[in-house]
Amino acid sequence: MNRSDGSGALSSLADERQWVLDAVEDLDGVVLTGPVIFRRMHERLTDAEPGARPEAGPNPGDQSLLYPALHSLEADGRVEATWVSDANGLRHRTYRKRRLLPHRPGRTQRS
Amino acid sequence: MTIDWLPAFGFFGGGGALLITAVTLVRRCERRLGHRPDESGPPVTPGQTGADEISAYLDRMTTELRLPAADVAEVRAELVDHVHDSMASLEAEGFEPERAIREALGRLGPPAELGRQLRVAHQSTRRLLAGAGGGVIAAGGGFVLGYLGGIALGLLGFLAVFAVVALLAAAGVHLPNIIANDDGTTINSLLYATTLLVAAAVATRYAVRTSAGLSRRAPRTVAVFWAVAGALVFGWLAIFEMRGPQSWPGVALELCIPVVAIAAAFVRVERPMPHVGRWAIIVSAISLVVLSLGLVVSSGVSVSGSASGSATLPATSFEMSDLHLDTVAPMAPAAWLPEGIITGGGWGSDSTSGGTRVDDTVGADPAVPTAPSLKNWHEVRFEAWRALPMDEPGPGGIDTRYSAPLAIQPAVLSGNSLSAVFHFERLRDAGSWWVVLTAVGPDGHRYRIGDGGGGNSSFNGSAWDWLTAPQ
Numbered sequence: 001m002n003r004s005d006g007s008g009a010l011s012s013l014a015d016e017r018q019w020v021l022d023a024v025e026d027l028d029g030v031v032l033t034g035p036v037i038f039r040r041m042h043e044r045l046t047d048a049e050p051g052a053r054p055e056a057g058p059n060p061g062d063q064s065l066l067y068p069a070l071h072s073l074e075a076d077g078r079v080e081a082t083w084v085s086d087a088n089g090l091r092h093r094t095y096r097k098r099r100l101l102p103h104r105p106g107r108t109q110r111s
Numbered sequence: 112m113t114i115d116w117l118p119a120f121g122f123f124g125g126g127g128a129l130l131i132t133a134v135t136l137v138r139r140c141e142r143r144l145g146h147r148p149d150e151s152g153p154p155v156t157p158g159q160t161g162a163d164e165i166s167a168y169l170d171r172m173t174t175e176l177r178l179p180a181a182d183v184a185e186v187r188a189e190l191v192d193h194v195h196d197s198m199a200s201l202e203a204e205g206f207e208p209e210r211a212i213r214e215a216l217g218r219l220g221p222p223a224e225l226g227r228q229l230r231v232a233h234q235s236t237r238r239l240l241a242g243a244g245g246g247v248i249a250a251g252g253g254f255v256l257g258y259l260g261g262i263a264l265g266l267l268g269f270l271a272v273f274a275v276v277a278l279l280a281a282a283g284v285h286l287p288n289i290i291a292n293d294d295g296t297t298i299n300s301l302l303y304a305t306t307l308l309v310a311a312a313v314a315t316r317y318a319v320r321t322s323a324g325l326s327r328r329a330p331r332t333v334a335v336f337w338a339v340a341g342a343l344v345f346g347w348l349a350i351f352e353m354r355g356p357q358s359w360p361g362v363a364l365e366l367c368i369p370v371v372a373i374a375a376a377f378v379r380v381e382r383p384m385p386h387v388g389r390w391a392i393i394v395s396a397i398s399l400v401v402l403s404l405g406l407v408v409s410s411g412v413s414v415s416g417s418a419s420g421s422a423t424l425p426a427t428s429f430e431m432s433d434l435h436l437d438t439v440a441p442m443a444p445a446a447w448l449p450e451g452i453i454t455g456g457g458w459g460s461d462s463t464s465g466g467t468r469v470d471d472t473v474g475a476d477p478a479v480p481t482a483p484s485l486k487n488w489h490e491v492r493f494e495a496w497r498a499l500p501m502d503e504p505g506p507g508g509i510d511t512r513y514s515a516p517l518a519i520q521p522a523v524l525s526g527n528s529l530s531a532v533f534h535f536e537r538l539r540d541a542g543s544w545w546v547v548l549t550a551v552g553p554d555g556h557r558y559r560i561g562d563g564g565g566g567n568s569s570f571n572g573s574a575w576d577w578l579t580a581p582q
Contacts, residue, residue, distance in 0.1 A: 013228075034189065035196040063197075064220025065228070067190070072232035075327075083185075093189040 016069035017078075019045075024079060024097045031084065031094035038066050070095055123400055126255050133252020136245050137317055137384060140324025143181040145383040161212035165194055168222050175226030178233055178327050186229055190219070233327040242326025246337060249321035250314040257313030259398050261306030268305070269298065296569050300361025304368075307349050311368050312375040315341035319376050320384055334376040341372030350574045357539075357570050357577040365574040434508030436562055439494055439516070439547045443558035447487050458546065458566060466534040467568060469493050469520075469546045471561055472527060488550035488560065491522040493531040498545040498565045507565060509545055517544060535568035539580050543567050 023040040024032060032040065073079045080098045083091050169187050176183055197215035198208070206214060219225055279286060318337045323330040346369035353365075436442075461468040471493075485491060494516040496509050517538070520531035529548060535541040545565035552558045570577060 033196070034193050035200075061218055062220070063193075063218045064225060067186075067193075067219075067225070068228035068232045071186075071229055072235065075233055075235035075238055077237065090192075091188075092192055093185065 013065055013069060013072070016065040017073055020066075020069050020073060021078065021097070024095060027096060029096075031082065031096045033092045033094050034066060034070060037070070037095060038063055129248070129252045130255045131252075133249045133256070133317060133321075136249050136252075136321050136325075140245075140321045141383055141386075143324040143327075144179045144320060144330065161194075161198070161208070164212050164216065165191060168216050168219075171222035172226040172229075175223045176230050177329060178230060179324060179329070182233060182327055193219075239326045242322040242324075242328070242333065245325040246318040246322030246333075250318035250337075250341075253314035253317030254310045256317075257310035258306055260313065261309030262302070263398075264309055265302040265305040269302065296356040297358040297360060299356040300358040301364065303353070303355050304349075304361040304364035307345075307353060308364055308368055308371055311341065311345035311349070311372045314345070315372045315375040316380070316384065319380055330380045331377070334380050338373045338376035341376060342369035345369065345372045352573060354571060354573050354576075357572065357574060362574045362577050431562075433506045434545075434562070435511050436509060436547060436559060438509045438511050438514075439496055440549050440557045440559045443550075443552060443560045447552050447558070448560060458564065461532045464532055464534070465571075466532045466536065467566070468530060468532050470528050470530045471522075471548050471563075485524075485550075487553050490557075491524075491529065491548070491550040491560075493520050493522055493529075493533070493546050493563075494549055495519070495533050495535070495544050495546045498543040501543045501565060501567050507543070507545070510543075517541065522548060522550075536571040537576060537580055538568075539570055539577065541568045541570070 019041045020037060022044060023037050070079065070081075074081050074095070077098055079095045081093055081095050084094050085091050169190060172190070173183055173187065176186060178186070194212070194215045197218065198211045201211035201214055202208060276286060315337055318341070319330050319334050322328075322333045322337065326333060349365040349368040458467055458469045460466075495518040496516050497513045499505065499507050499510050501507050518533055518535075520533055522529040522531055533544075533546070535544060543565060544567075545563060547559055547563035548561040549557050549559050570580070572580070
């Protein structure tokens with residue numbers, strides 16, 4: 001069973017979008033791959049004060065809404081995606097929050 | 112001739128900017144619609160651990176994705192990268208490789224649902240609006256490009272037909288002259304219709320491909336909208352708005368333009384557009400400037416040369432009876448003619464309606480009021496009769512094969528001149544005409560009270576004007 005099933009799919013996607021935005025919010029020019037963003041979402045909720053934690057957070061065993069959320073945010077112009085190559089020459093799709101002013105050259109965080 | 116430079120710069124600059132923007136947009140969208148698979152991230156390597164399972168998952172997901180090729184390739188590559196990353200993490204946690212694959216894929220959810228969600232995410236309202244706007248710009252630029260291409264195609268076709276006819280004539284084959292005595296109207300209307308037809312086709316195809324690329328939809332999905340829009344807009348333009356010389360072949364081509372726009376939106380629309388290189392754009396832009404300036408110059412020359420004429424009789428030696436003016440009506444008895452007899456007149460283009468304005472000056476002496484000089488006459492009118500061809504040898508004059516005038520207009524008195532406006536340009540085959548001033552005399556019979564003058568006119572209007580024009 002994943003979060004996209006059932007009548008709560010829309011609200012789940014909206015929550016996922018917000019968690020993704022929170023995860024990429026305070027990065028200074030660093031671009032993140034999808035798996036890193038998901039881990040960061042989970043860590044932020046785990047590290048938050050108990051009173052500040054939302055009732056439901058991302059389930060580490062369910063990544064079904066991660067890419068729909070990332071791609072819809074990109075389509076809405078909230079985040080921007082770029083393909084970057086690592087030291088081994090492998091290309092990875094990375095994301096960062098879109099800003100009005102240009103970023104400094106970014107660093108990639110994969111793990 | 113004077114050139115208004117500001118509108119000229121606006122026209123050429125605007126057309127050029129539209130062309131360059133459209134070609135840039137189309138190129139960008141073509142890259143998205145016709146993506147090569149080696150341009151994204153890591154593919155699934157055969158033989159790699161779990162390659163079959165990953166490929167099967169991605170294939171099921173792709174069936175629901177229905178996005179342009181570039182987006183499909185990017186999504187697949189990103190998910191492969193994600194699955195490999197997840198597998199590495201899971202194996203570090205102690206999972207067996209086979210179980211790690213199943214777990215990594217299971218965490219992404221059912222493939223069909225993931226594909227559907229990703230499609231919805233990509234096809235946002237924002238991108239739909241961008242696709243609509245980009246489609247309009249691409250259509251504008253495509254129209255300019257197609258117009259230039261249509262002119263080139265029409266001229267090439269004309270030269271090809273001309274060469275074939277010349278060769279056949281040299282070989283002794285006699286061909287009927289189907290364009291005799293039409294002042295090039297048939298050829299001009301065919302060139303005009305071909306140009307518009309090519310422009311409509313290119314504009315619609317540009318709009319579909321650009322709109323599909325920007326809105327992340329399959330070209331066939333957005334083609335319905337652009338087919339309807341193209342048929343309506345270009346059909347309206349071709350049938351009602353674009354004015355010029357017309358002939359049956361040209362009008363038939365113009366009536367095909369809505370069908371051509373629909374065909375351009377659907378036929379083989381998934382195939383990539385031909386690549387338009389930098390030099391093609393530069394040559395097109397230069398051609399636009401040269402052709403437009405040529406048209407402006409030639410239209411200025413032709414207007415000044417043909418838009419007016421004199422009512423005086425041909426200068427060649429002839430007898431008055433050669434003009435056959437008595438076919439119209441007998442000349443009025445001298446005693447009844449207005450005081451200060453008709454002194455002459457002329458014809459020219461009517462600036463208000465675009466028709467032909469005919470004037471006869473009555474009364475040479477300004478001291479003698481014109482109205483009393485016409486006291487013996489009523490139902491004063493201008494009659495336009497078909498005339499013998501003006502551009503052939505001979506005195507011209509009334510064509511006696513006709514027993515009725517081509518058109519009649521009441522004469523309107525203004526100052527010391529009588530005038531009327533004829534719309535020969537709205538008659539399909541007006542050709543040569545002769546206009547005579549007639550009136551009913553004191554005995555109740557109609558007489559000619561001037562010898563008038565003649566000229567040539569050809570049809571000028573829209574395809575609809577042509578279809579509804581009187582013979």
